[in-house]
Amino acid sequence: MKHAQTFEIFLIAPPGLEQSLWKEARAKGFPSARYTTGGVTLKGGWEDVWRANLVMRGATRVLVRIGEFRAFHLAQLDKRCRKFDWAKYLRPDVPVRVEAVTNKKSKIYHAGAAKERVERAIAETLSAEISDEAPVTVKLRIDDNLCVFSLDTSGEALHKRGHKAAVGKAPMRETLAALFLGACGYDGQEPVLDPMCGSGTFVLEAAEIAAGMTPGRARSFAFEQLATFDGDAYAMVRATLPAPQRTSLSFHGSDRNAGAIENATANAERAGLSDNCHFRHASISDLQRPEGDPGLVIINPPYGARIGNKKQLFALYATLGTVLSERFSGWRVGIVTTDGQLARSTKLSFLPESAPIDHGGLRVKLFQTDPLP
Incomplete structure (x- = not known):
């Protein structure tokens, strides 16, 4: 080489x-x-x-x-x-x-x-x-x-997987979503639900992990333009990557914005995940527990500094907490937000807070629960 x-x-x-x-x-x-x-x-x-x-x-x-x-x-x-x-x-x-x-x-x-x-x-x-x-x-x-x-050696930032063309307001980057999923202990062996899914980033990342899909499979990289690049050796590296596997798990997203659901559905189709990812136009109060074993609910809700007025969000978080407490026994919850007061207005019992994390110029934290009673 x-x-x-x-x-x-x-x-x-x-x-x-x-x-x-x-x-x-x-x-x-x-x-x-x-x-x-x-x-x-x-x-x-x-x-x-x-x-x-x-x-x-x-x-x-x-x-x-x-x-x-x-x-x-x-x-x-x-x-x-x-x-x-x-x-x-x-x-x-x-x-x-x-x-x-x-x-x-x-x-x-x-x-x-x-x-x-x-x-x-x-x-x-x-x-x-x-x-x-x-x-x-x-x-x-x-x-x-x-x-x-x-x-x-990457060129375009690695969150650009090559198949997510449709995004909405204040999207979660795929790289950040993958790390938050990992921080929640997600390993591809359980279902995932995002009730404020936007363009579906959490849902799609979770489904790709479960299916063993290679995140960079559909894009090119800057290293292909270097003097050190060896096309035959690179083809051999790609050939050694594990093949995607079928999974019986289902991944769910919902959002009150019909356009977001259209985007998420289109993104799932481009990624080859339509069979396992299910998106529904619904508000938080209409959220229903999927059939089957419990898993992880992970959410990147609005938090005032990002979208809208924070004072109007306490009722939304309170409704979210009530719905999860009443309908999602056995499920773990991860909430990404800048504001601990908003998170605590869910009345959920959180584990110790994470360190602050940069997200789009804001400092967010991941609030997690054990399996809900």
């Missing part, structure tokens, strides 16, 4: 969910995984990079560290960038974009000037086009005068 090597791979996690992503990485066969601030690090080669992009449900992106050196001023950065072996990783016929961040501990503190030096070095030594719309991104982080270079 081209350029066989081992390096540091970084899986980006939504802040606050690093441990959930670490657990997933270990479960997906990455034994060297370690969690740290902002994500999970592991050691591996290009086949591990390809597989991580394909199989990791919770990772936002997969980065590869390709080199580092110290630089104390822009001229030194420029000189050392020109000596860097860009051709080992980048193709001259594929446009490149550069992103740079720095901090006050570094002599080079102007990120824009650093970005320009790297762009010029790549353009003049590799003859590659520099473009803000490029499919390949080189990331530079300068911390305490150490310049660390990474490649974004």
